[in-house]
Amino acid sequence: MKKFMVFVTITTLALFIAACGTTEDDTNTNSPADNNAGETENNAANEQDNAANDQNNANTENGSTTDNNDATNDRDNVTTEMDADYPFTSFDLEADFEGTEDIVEVEYEQDTNETEASYRNETQGIQLRGDEAMQELDSIFSTFDFDENTPKEEVLSTVLEAFNIPNDAQNVELDIEYSGGTEVEYQQ
Template identity: 45%
Template sequence: MEWMDLRKNISIIGLLLTISFLLIACGDNDEVQNPVNNNQQGTENNTNNNGENDNVNETAESAYSFNSFNLEADIENTEDAIEVDYNKEMNETEASYEDRLQGIQLAGDEAMQELDSIFSGFDFDKDTANEDVLSSVLSAFNVPDDAINVELEIEFTDGTEKTYTQ
């Protein structure tokens, strides 16, 4: 009888540990709660319209020329010295920004706020020359000239996916 109680207690403890590990692993928290989008200005303009059409169209429309932006830059002796991830889908935006050289490690809304100030300055699209896109991005994120491996993946709003490397 004691053996059964001990076995039951061990099973319960094992189950609780498993659940705890799953919750911790899922706690990535890159999700942006207050995403930037093209409709923000329209929201401000619709505040005094006597209750008519107060709904803002929630689409996957992006405030930038892209829906996905992933940058990785390695510096000598530092892999992924700069890592930027931004993904906008229909109902969810995820953002993270890490720059080990400057001590920046942001996720979620904090990352989005910082990235918005950078992304808003970009004026490239899918047709812009690769060198110009890379130059603009490397300058905006202060990637050192001695970066040994730079990879930039962008999915533009029309679905075009491009990879830029240096």
């Protein structure tokens, strides 16, 4: 009986201590080692991004606009606020000519929270992403006054002229999603 009473007392005290040992400040159950592991991972990712940015800055200073790190598409994201009011939310253009595919490639996509843009034109030595691409594309897109009801030939002609694509281009594919949600494919 005495052993039973000691057992009950120890069990009751253990439960009481366990219940009292938890406070409102103990909301984070990770150990300090777990928290530091997350910081280490974030620091490593930031160092990789910084190294890639340093490389891109060095390339830009040398006159090269080529992005050597295609491992991430984060560079396509536009971070500056442009006062863009285009008739479309997505614009994807690919043009082949002179026996080479994708001499001109333009990608623009505007979502609720972000805009992605890239512009490559090998005949003019243009290879831009993100904000730089958007600045260049804005000067072109802002001249467009077509919409989903404009005849396809007129849209293609306007786009070919705006991007200096020769009329003898072998394959031109243009996909546009207009602001109203209508998607139209154009081909030449």
